[in-house]
Amino acid sequence: MTENDRQTEEKIFESATEVFVAKGMDGARMQDIADLAGINKALLHYYYRTKDHLFNAVFEKIAEQMFRKFSPVFDANLSLEEKIRFFFSEHISFLQKNPRLPGFLINEVNRNPERIKKFLRNIEIEKLWQTLLSQHQEEMKKYNITNETIPQLMSSIAALSVFPFAARAILEALFERMGIDFKEYSEQRKEYAADFVIRAISK
Amino acid sequence: MTENDRQTEEKIFESATEVFVAKGMDGARMQDIADLAGINKALLHYYYRTKDHLFNAVFEKIAEQMFRKFSPVFDANLSLEEKIRFFFSEHISFLQKNPRLPGFLINEVNRNPERIKKFLRNIEIEKLWQTLLSQHQEEMKKYNITNETIPQLMSSIAALSVFPFAARAILEALFERMGIDFKEYSEQRKEYAADFVIRAISK
DNA sequence: ATATAATTTAACTAAATGGTCAAAATTATA
DNA sequence: TATAATTTTGACCATTTAGTTAAATTATAT
Numbered sequence: 236m237t238e239n240d241r242q243t244e245e246k247i248f249e250s251a252t253e254v255f256v257a258k259g260m261d262g263a264r265m266q267d268i269a270d271l272a273g274i275n276k277a278l279l280h281y282y283y284r285t286k287d288h289l290f291n292a293v294f295e296k297i298a299e300q301m302f303r304k305f306s307p308v309f310d311a312n313l314s315l316e317e318k319i320r321f322f323f324s325e326h327i328s329f330l331q332k333n334p335r336l337p338g339f340l341i342n343e344v345n346r347n348p349e350r351i352k353k354f355l356r357n358i359e360i361e362k363l364w365q366t367l368l369s370q371h372q373e374e375m376k377k378y379n380i381t382n383e384t385i386p387q388l389m390s391s392i393a394a395l396s397v398f399p400f401a402a403r404a405i406l407e408a409l410f411e412r413m414g415i416d417f418k419e420y421s422e423q424r425k426e427y428a429a430d431f432v433i434r435a436i437s438k
Numbered sequence: 439m440t441e442n443d444r445q446t447e448e449k450i451f452e453s454a455t456e457v458f459v460a461k462g463m464d465g466a467r468m469q470d471i472a473d474l475a476g477i478n479k480a481l482l483h484y485y486y487r488t489k490d491h492l493f494n495a496v497f498e499k500i501a502e503q504m505f506r507k508f509s510p511v512f513d514a515n516l517s518l519e520e521k522i523r524f525f526f527s528e529h530i531s532f533l534q535k536n537p538r539l540p541g542f543l544i545n546e547v548n549r550n551p552e553r554i555k556k557f558l559r560n561i562e563i564e565k566l567w568q569t570l571l572s573q574h575q576e577e578m579k580k581y582n583i584t585n586e587t588i589p590q591l592m593s594s595i596a597a598l599s600v601f602p603f604a605a606r607a608i609l610e611a612l613f614e615r616m617g618i619d620f621k622e623y624s625e626q627r628k629e630y631a632a633d634f635v636i637r638a639i640s641k
Numbered sequence: 642a643t644a645t646a647a648t649t650t651a652a653c654t655a656a657a658t659g660g661t662c663a664a665a666a667t668t669a670t671a
Numbered sequence: 672t673a674t675a676a677t678t679t680t681g682a683c684c685a686t687t688t689a690g691t692t693a694a695a696t697t698a699t700a701t
Contacts, residue, residue, distance in 0.1 A: 261464035265689060275650050280690060338548035341604050345541035348607035355611045386618055387630045390609060394601030399593050401544050401604060404551035406593060408558045415589055427590045435638040468659060478680050483660060
């Protein structure tokens, strides 16, 4: 039954995602994935031949989700400032719903740097890049953004969005003793980070 | 022989650090640590009873190193701006020498959030906090830093310093195709990040 | 209905892994 | 130098784990 089929495969994939994200590739157990999916362990191997296959499928999906969130920034017919606000709002909303993804990605990318290289080869970064540059030539002059500082700026923007979620456990440990709630903090962050960047690039 | 003793114990600890940082707790193998230390696996258990014991020792040391780098900021008789520059310069220099620590910490802290909570309980954060507040009351007014935004600001500073190293593999994959060298980037970053923050908090 | 194909399971295997132990080697001590 | 204490080792064990297999069950086509 193709319908039932799809159901089990999907259930396996969801369970695998949950376990891999929580425990990482090395910490994840095929048995745990099977249990969570409510199926036999052998069935995992029927749908995804090996742990590696299953993990790769999960990783690709997650990486794709993470990076997809960046792309609207490149098309949208918005000013640079609007794009920055839009990005933080969208990306942090996504991370609020998927708070463990940053930690997962950072872990796996460190464990196997080749994987992300291969993954990014399929994304035409140069193209997106050129789009962005041509869309904002005048603004970049205005904001004093040069080719030299673009990587610094881009990585700073990513840092401000992603880091709090990657290091969430540390921040929560600190916040706990200051009476700060992480949820509140991350909600505030959408605006704070956007303002922060915009002030930083305004001379 | 206490001297020789110290040597093997140290060698074990160094090897364990290297392997744990590279592979994480779950990915690390006691055999690999023993091999790297040039000793028998049984000897690991002679000095550190279990893998957990050994890992805890390594983790504590690394966490301590990471957070120690923050503390001079609290004593130094410097202006807020000087402290910011000082921090980025010092912390990024440390990370250049220990580029894998951020990824390691983020991974392990996500795997076991309790560990970092326990660790931070031994650091008198409230005290450091109060020191900082009292040292810079006027400047905080000048920069429009309120009690509300302090967590946002602090986490932003940490993010700008730590994130590029945690996500180094991703950045390198991107930079590779833009002809940018990570070493150069991280050297530039000390000044860029400091300027970035200072502009961001100046109205 | 029946044969064929696809899905699911229980039981099993081989390899890896953390940990143990008794003996050997080395070092300290009387 | 003899003896005791410590350090180091090789061989071993129990458990865990990814992966296999053959049989059973279910769905599909004729």
